[in-house]
């Protein structure tokens with residue numbers, strides 16, 4: 672990891688992902704987590720204050736950036752449930768199959784190099800009936816916005832630590848076996864439209880009939 676990734680990017684992510692608009696998005700999905708929870712791409716721990724401590728038994732956070740996790744400091748210290756951090760990639764999660772009650776992913780499927788594999792891993796470790804609670808930005812429905820997403824993605828990806836503007840979040844979820852019937856979608860206020868189209872909700876795995 673270079674100087675930018677280790678010393679600069681975690682601070683940029685910590686500031687960028689901590690704005691009030693994104694915090695309101697977290698509030699919509701994170702409190703739904705129950706039991707043993709896996710958070711993929713936990714970053715600097717911005718979701719920690721939104722977990723319902725009466726319902727979370729234990730949280731396992733996965734993220735290859737240990738430098739980001741170091742910035743979680745006070746947020747990690749102030750929750751009342753145990754938090755275990757694994758400094759690893761979400762594409763290979765060292766947990767047994769069907770070992771977590773639910774999973775949380777926010778604003779990370781844009782950045783994880785192989786999001787399809789990470790979601791397959793989440794599907795593997797989720798217990799039957801378990802839910803994935805998520806909020807992500809991604810490919811916009813409007814052709815004009817989408818054109819700008821395509822144009823700017825190569826530059827954005829380089830500057831923003833691997834983040835992509837144009838990932839098809841519902842498609843990724845569906846391909847990994849998640850049934851996402853009624854997802855909420857919308858452009859976030861006070862956010863450039865290229866990075867502001869959000870998809871959020873909860874999804875369980877399709878049950879074979």
Ligand SMILES: C[S@@+](CC[C@H](N)C(=O)[O-])C[C@H]1O[C@@H](n2cnc3c(N)ncnc32)[C@H](O)[C@@H]1O
Nearest residue numbers: 688712713714717736760761777778779782783
């Ligand atoms: C934009 S940040 C979002 C962080 C956090 N989820 C939030 O909502 O504030 C994207 C995160 O994805 C993490 N990430 C990058 N590659 C990853 C991978 N292969 N597996 C898991 N997380 C990854 C980054 O380190 C970073 O913490």
